[in-house]
Amino acid sequence: MDKLVIATRQSKLALWQSEYIKARLQEQYPNMEVELKTFSTKADKILDVPLAKIGGKGLFTKELEIALLNKEADIAVHSLKDVPVEFEEGFVLAALTKRFDPRDALLSEKYSSFEDLPKGAVVGTTSLRRRLEIMLQRPDIELKDLRGNINTRIAKLKAGEYDAIILAATGVQKLQIEDEVKYFVPISTDIMIPSMGQATLGIETLDNPQLVELLSFLNDKNAVIESTVERAFVRTLEGGCQVPIGVKATIIDDKSIRVQAIVGMPDGSETISEDITASIDNYENIGQNLAQVFIDQGAKELLARAEEIAFK
Structure with a gap:
C-alpha cells in the first residue's frame, strides 16, 4: 500500500493516539503516505447526558466504522476500552498496541x-x-456527573465544581498535562480495577487479510494476552462498555497471569469480586471461566439491575 488513511475522533487524546500510530507506520514503512481524517461520534456530540443513558455499545466507534465501510478510511484507532466486545460482520480488530499505564488517577x-x-x-x-x-x-x-474531553474536565475541576475528579491516567500522561493540577495521583489497581482494555489502543479495519498482515507489527504480545482475558470476561457476562465491570489481567511472568475483577451496583451496595492467578498457557479460556464463576454468583442479574438504575 502506498497510502493509508486513519479515521480518528477529533479530541486531543484521539488525535495523539492516531498520530502515535501514524508515526509507528511511517517508521515501519518509510515510503507510505499516512493521512489522518477526523470524524465526530455520537458520544462526542451528546455531552449533557451520562454515557450509560445514551446506550452502551459503539458510542465512540460507530461513525469511524461507517467511514471504513464507505472507504473514506482504511483503519480506525480506538481506545480499546471503548471498543465493543462483539464486532459487526466484516470488521476485525487487526492489532493491539503495547499497553500504557492502565490505572485510573x-x-x-x-x-x-x-x-x-x-x-x-x-x-x-x-x-x-x-x-x-x-x-x-x-x-x-x-458523586457528580462529569462529561467532556480531558481538558474540559480538568477546567471544571479547576473552576471549583469538584473537589476531585477521576480520569484514566494514560490520557493525562499522553497529553503531558499532569502539571495542570496540583495533585495527579494514579490509583493502584488493587484499589480501583480498570475497565477492560484500558490504556491499550485497538486498530480496527475491514476484514482484509492483506491489511491485517500489514498492521501485524503493531501487535504487542502481552497486550494481546491481557486484552483477550479481559474482553472474554466482559463478553461472557454480556456487559457493554457502560456497565459497572472492572477487570484487569496482569502478566506476572512467562508462566502465570493475575486477574482482578469486580461487578456491582454503582452505589457499592452489592458487589462480586475475585482476584485469581492462573496459568498463562490457558489464557484464551481464563476470562470466560472467571466470568462463569461470577455468573454462578448472580452477576448477570446484578448487572441487569445496575443497568436499569443507570438508564433511569
Whole structure:
C-alpha cells in the first residue's frame, strides 16, 4: 500500500493516539503516505447526558466504522476500552498496541488521596464502574456527573465544581498535562480495577487479510494476552462498555497471569469480586471461566439491575 488513511475522533487524546500510530507506520514503512481524517461520534456530540443513558455499545466507534465501510478510511484507532466486545460482520480488530499505564488517577487541587477527601467532598465521574469502586472506598462522598474531553474536565475541576475528579491516567500522561493540577495521583489497581482494555489502543479495519498482515507489527504480545482475558470476561457476562465491570489481567511472568475483577451496583451496595492467578498457557479460556464463576454468583442479574438504575 502506498497510502493509508486513519479515521480518528477529533479530541486531543484521539488525535495523539492516531498520530502515535501514524508515526509507528511511517517508521515501519518509510515510503507510505499516512493521512489522518477526523470524524465526530455520537458520544462526542451528546455531552449533557451520562454515557450509560445514551446506550452502551459503539458510542465512540460507530461513525469511524461507517467511514471504513464507505472507504473514506482504511483503519480506525480506538481506545480499546471503548471498543465493543462483539464486532459487526466484516470488521476485525487487526492489532493491539503495547499497553500504557492502565490505572485510573485522582486529580485534585486540594487533596492527594481518597483518604484525604473530607466527608461530603464532591468527586466527578460518570463511569458506573468508577462510581462503584469509589463508593467502596468512600461511601461518605458525593458523586457528580462529569462529561467532556480531558481538558474540559480538568477546567471544571479547576473552576471549583469538584473537589476531585477521576480520569484514566494514560490520557493525562499522553497529553503531558499532569502539571495542570496540583495533585495527579494514579490509583493502584488493587484499589480501583480498570475497565477492560484500558490504556491499550485497538486498530480496527475491514476484514482484509492483506491489511491485517500489514498492521501485524503493531501487535504487542502481552497486550494481546491481557486484552483477550479481559474482553472474554466482559463478553461472557454480556456487559457493554457502560456497565459497572472492572477487570484487569496482569502478566506476572512467562508462566502465570493475575486477574482482578469486580461487578456491582454503582452505589457499592452489592458487589462480586475475585482476584485469581492462573496459568498463562490457558489464557484464551481464563476470562470466560472467571466470568462463569461470577455468573454462578448472580452477576448477570446484578448487572441487569445496575443497568436499569443507570438508564433511569
